[in-house]
Amino acid sequence: MQQDFDLIVIGGGAAGFFTAIRCAEKNPAMRIAILEKSDKVLSKVRISGGGRCNVTHACFDPTEMVTHYPRGQKELLGPFHTFLGGDMMGWLEDHGVPTKIEADG
Structure with a gap:
């Protein structure tokens, strides 16, 4: 099954998600995929700042x-x-x- 995207963001961390969200806000029709190698996205966000997201x-x-x-x-x-x-x-x-x-x- 082939999928077409306008933007592929490599990395499911804070910067990757922020980039994808900002691009979607600027161009709502944009088809965006976020690729993350691990099975958990935003994992460092959850532990930064002692669990409060610094x-x-x-x-x-x-x-x-x-x-x-x-x-x-x-x-x-x-x-x-x-x-x-x-x-x-x-x-x-x-x-x-x-x-x-x-x-x-």
Whole structure:
């Protein structure tokens, strides 16, 4: 049985699902498949942040945010100017997922 897709996302983790959802929002007619090699999708999301799903740092300045990433600072600075932690929190809230900033950020 052959299936045709407009987009195939490799990896059923948080980034893969976020990418697939954002693409579907931008183009609802797009046929999207997410491929994951293991039998569990989003498994790291369930355990991140001690089981509470740690999604981002409470940092809203791109130049400060890159300091949390020892590798790839130069490469991440541009994308962080486009979409930062506050944007992620807003996107989650818009989709009915409440967020909380812990005291330690």
